[in-house]
Amino acid sequence: MGQGSETDVMSALAAAGIVPVVTITDADAAVALAGTLVDAGLPVIEITLRTEAALEAIRRIAAEVPGAVVGAGTIRRPADIEASLEAGARFLVSPGTPPELARAALEAPVPFLPGCATPSEAMTLAELGFGTLKFFPAAAYGGPAALKAFAAPLAGISFVPTGGVAPDNLETYLKLPNVPAVGGSWMVNPEWVESGDFARIAAETLTASTLARRIRT
């Protein structure tokens, strides 16, 4: 599918407006964490494949948190796609998209948000058939100003900026017409995840989801 047209996952992503980018070291915390995010209004959750626990966390969330739409991030090679799908990932995200990964991504049966940072990369991915791209690392590559500049020449291409998105720039990103959603880790600070500070996670998530909904209506 690569990305497909309007799938349920892409609709859920746009409806939430924000994808928490979670790096988790203990799979035992995954279900409680995902439940907290769902309850606080951000049900589309990316688990980065940066830890040993990531695939098991995806597996448990997919099986035990029916309200969550769990995906895998930090997809770097085709084998990561296989492993993530097997664990139950419903969408896939990459930080960048070398040709071999792009080819495998086009075959994936779930939405794939391929990472890019420049107009040339975006144009290459759009030609391959991807309509929504991850813009990474967003802050380092120009932030909202870059996405604003992309809008006219790269009409028809949508971007999910990730990397440096924070409460103080969230509104600027979400107001851009070529941004269906942003990704970010600020509401799932690894320290809070590790210490089990779900109250803090819930509070930050609720603030973010409330703001996103207000901006979108």
Ligand SMILES: O=C(O)C(=O)C[C@H](O)[C@H](O)COP(=O)(O)O
């Ligand atoms: O792991 C990946 O696949 C990435 O591309 C990196 C993440 O998207 C960023 O680390 C999130 O950015 P922050 O919100 O600034 O923490």
